Amino acid sequence: MQQSKKEIIKKAFVSAFPYTIPIFAGFWFLGIAYGIYMNVSGFSFVYPMIMSIVIYGGSLEFIAVSMLLSPFAPVQVFVMTLMIQARHLFYGIAMLDKFKNMGWKKFYLIFGLCDETFSINYTAEIAEDVDRGWFYFFVTLLDHLYWFSGAAIGGLLGNLIQFNTEGLDFVMIAMFVVIFLEQWLKExxxxxxxxxxxxxxxxxxxxxxxxxxxxxxxxxxxxxxxxxxxxxxxxxxx
Amino acid sequence: MTVTQQIITIALCVLGTMLTRFLPFLIFNESRGTPSYIQYLGKVLPGAIFSMLIVYCFRNVSFLQYSYGLPELLSVSAVIILHCYKRNMLLSIAGGTICYMLLVQLVF
Structure with a gap:
């Protein structure tokens, strides 16, 4: 039976969304924390908003705050970035086959290949009747939106937010442990x-x-x- | 730092990040085919990556000072037990996180 394009997209979204729920919790927590950190470091909310979209890499963005506050050192910034982000090379090698024939989506899938998105996209067991390309696309897009909205909220509200959520950041560790277990059980x-x-x-x-x-x-x-x-x-x- | 210097700094972060994400796809593009060594790496790397990410998560935990990494280890155990028992991703993650929050807020 031929599915219409709309149905294919909807099906992919519905099956991708549950995988991203833990990332939503983790990214909002870390993203808001990052936005607040930028805010109290004296930056306008525009900075975390733009940086969360174009850099889209949590640990580097935190370090970028201190780099922006230090004297201008372009070579050091570039070398530091390569060192922190080098692990993405491994993700790319692992995804070479899975991202084949993805058309226009491929560019965005690679652009948004952060730790969490890679972990989900690599390990998720996608049902036969779900379009893989759209599944990867929605995991990437939703994660990107979570991170961006968290950073924007943190940057806007700044130190108005009172944190009584100590320990919530463990959600990211818990997710990596589960993904590790899934991989372990499959091997x-x-x-x-x-x-x-x-x-x-x-x-x-x-x-x-x-x-x-x-x-x-x-x-x-x-x-x-x-x-x-x-x-x-x-x-x-x- | 001037605004221009800030823009250059951010642009360099973007450039470096994207270089690490795009490089494998640029070198081993679809038409040229992938050498068997890289195909082998693509298959065996993820197993090592996920262990490396676990170590990465624990890089700032001090095992030699109070609280000796105990809340972390206990909560990770909770995640593992829950996951082996129910095999439900969301349940394991939520359970482990709640366990950790209770431990750091009330016990340690």
Missing amino acids: KHHFSAWIGFISGVACLVLFGGDSFLVPTMICILVCLSWFRKPIEKEGGIV
Whole structure:
């Protein structure tokens, strides 16, 4: 049976929305906090609004506040950005196949490929009769809107908001734990998961919380390349 | 910092971010095909990425000082138990978050 385009879009939206609910909670909390932080740092609400749309990367945006308050240092800003955001390279490699033949949507899907959107789009089990392209599109768009609206509200209301929601930011950690579990339960063996975990912990201890991501990524790449033969012998991951 | 300098700073953040997001797709475009090594990485990386993200989430938790990461570890355990038991994403996330909020607000 042929579905009309409107039905296809609606179906994709309805199946994508529930996946984004935890991200809504997390992004509003963090986004509002970010907007308030910019507001009390002396920036107009226009800054968090624009930055949340065009940069769209939580941790970098927080650090960008202190970079905007320091003396102008373009090279340092650029290098810092690459270091913080380097993990996106991995997301792109993982999504190469899934984003094939997505037409005009592909540009936006890549533009909005943040940690949370990647995690949902990579692991979600999309039903056969749901259009994958529109599903990815709505997850990306909704997440983007949550982050933007949170940042805008925080920037506008500033320190008027009284926080009595201590601990709500755990929602993001809880989501990553669930996504990790789903991946773990799907895998035939856990070579990759252990490699990622051990590299991460070792580099965190060695390099500290602010600069362990890039060394971790290098470690993961070296280990996965080194053990390619045995891993492929086991018949791949999933 | 002048407004122009601020705009340049923000633009550099955008440029750097987009470079990391678009680069894999620019190098391995659809028409050229993907080398088998990259296809292999695409399959095995996610497993490692999700572990790395968990470590990333805990990067600022101090395990050596009070509260020794206890609220975090207890709440993560709650998420795992709930998820293995009910396998309902929203329930596990909500349960774990409420558990954490109660722990940091009332206990620790």
